[in-house]
Amino acid sequence: MIRPDAPVLLDIRDLQAAVEDQPILKGVNLTIRAGEIHAVMGRNGSGKSTLSKVLAGHPAYTVTGGRVLYKGENLLEFDPEQRACIGLFLGFQYPVEIPGVSNLEFLRVATNARRAEQGFEELDTFAFEDLVRERLAVVQMDPAFLERSVNEGFSGGEKKRNEILQMALLEPLVAILDETDSGLDIDALRIVAGGVNQLASPDNATLLITHYQRLLDLITPDHVHVMAAGRILRSGGKELALELERTGYDWVDQELDRLAAGGQEAGRTPVEVG
Ligand SMILES: Nc1ncnc2c1ncn2[C@@H]1O[C@H](COP(=O)(O)OP(=O)(O)OP(=O)(O)O)[C@@H](O)[C@H]1O
Numbered sequence: 123m124i125r126p127d128a129p130v131l132l133d134i135r136d137l138q139a140a141v142e143d144q145p146i147l148k149g150v151n152l153t154i155r156a157g158e159i160h161a162v163m164g165r166n167g168s169g170k171s172t173l174s175k176v177l178a179g180h181p182a183y184t185v186t187g188g189r190v191l192y193k194g195e196n197l198l199e200f201d202p203e204q205r206a207c208i209g210l211f212l213g214f215q216y217p218v219e220i221p222g223v224s225n226l227e228f229l230r231v232a233t234n235a236r237r238a239e240q241g242f243e244e245l246d247t248f249a250f251e252d253l254v255r256e257r258l259a260v261v262q263m264d265p266a267f268l269e270r271s272v273n274e275g276f277s278g279g280e281k282k283r284n285e286i287l288q289m290a291l292l293e294p295l296v297a298i299l300d301e302t303d304s305g306l307d308i309d310a311l312r313i314v315a316g317g318v319n320q321l322a323s324p325d326n327a328t329l330l331i332t333h334y335q336r337l338l339d340l341i342t343p344d345h346v347h348v349m350a351a352g353r354i355l356r357s358g359g360k361e362l363a364l365e366l367e368r369t370g371y372d373w374v375d376q377e378l379d380r381l382a383a384g385g386q387e388a389g390r391t392p393v394e395v396g
C-alpha cells in the first residue's frame with residue numbers, strides 16, 4: 123500500500139560496504155515507508171544478501187560510506203541484537219542451525235527481548251506457549267518443531283517456515299526476507315506467502331529479496347528494485363518484475379557500462395554498448 127505521507131521507516135542513502143576490504147555495496151539508495159512491500163531482485167552476486175546482512179549488523183561487513191536511518195535514528199550505531207529488539211527482522215537466505223538450543227526457548231528469549239523494548243510484560247513459559255501455538259497457525263507448523271534444537275536437521279523448507287514463525291512472534295516493523303521462497307514446495311510457498319501477507323499492516327513494511335515472480339504473484343509488491351554490482355540500478359512498480367521475466371538481465375550490463383561512462387565523462391552522451 124503506497125501512501126506518500128506515511129512515515130519513513132527505513133531510509134538508506136548512498137550505502138557502501140565492504141567485506142575483507144573488497145567493496146560490495148557501492149551506493150545503495152532506498153526509502154521504505156510504513157505500509158509498503160518492496161521486492162529486491164537481481165542477478166546472483168549482485169549484493170542483495172549483503173545489503174540485508176549489513177542492515178542486520180552482520181560483523182563480517184564494514185560500512186564504508188553512506189547512512190541508514192531507521193525511524194529517523196542512525197541504525198548503524200545499534201548492535202545486531204538491539205536492531206532486532208527495535209523491530210528490524212532478517213529472515214536469512216541460509217538460516218543457521220544452533221545445536222543444543224531449544225527452538226521454543228530461543229523463540230521465547232527473542233520474543234521477550236522484543237517485548238521489553240515495546241514496553242510489554244515478559245511472557246513466562248506458559249503464557250509464551252499459548253502465544254507460540256497461536257502463531258504456529260500462521261505458518262501451519264507442527265508444534266513438534268518447538269521441541270527440537272533451532273533449525274537442527276530441519277529441511278530447507280522447514281527452516282524457511284521457522285523464520286516466518288520467528289517473524290510472527292517478533293512482530294517487526296521492517297522485515298527483510300532473503301529468498302524465503304527458495305526451497306519451498308508449492309503448498310509451503312502459499313502458506314509462507316499467506317503468513318507474510320497476514321503479518322503485513324499499514325504500520326510495518328516488508329522487503330522481499332527474491333528471484334522469482336511466483337512469490338510476487340502471491341505477495342504483491344508496491345515497489346520492485348533491481349540490484350546490480352552493489353547498487354540499485356532500476357526501480358519500478360510490480361510490472362517491473364513481470365518485465366524482468368520477459369527480458370532477463372541482459373540490459374543490466376549495458377546500463378552499468380553507461381553508468382561507468384557517464385561517471386567518467388559527466389555531461390557527455392553515454393556511448394551505446396553491445
Ligand atoms: N563474506 C564474504 N566474503 C567474500 N565475498 C563475499 C562475502 N559476502 C559476500 N561476498 C561477495 O559479495 C558479492 C555479493 O554477494 P551477495 O551474497 O550479497 O549476493 P546476492 O545478490 O545475495 O546473490 P544470490 O542471488 O546468489 O543470493 C558476491 O560476489 C559474493 O561472493
Ligand SMILES: [Mg+2]
Binds near residue numbers: 170172300
Ligand atoms: Mg543472496
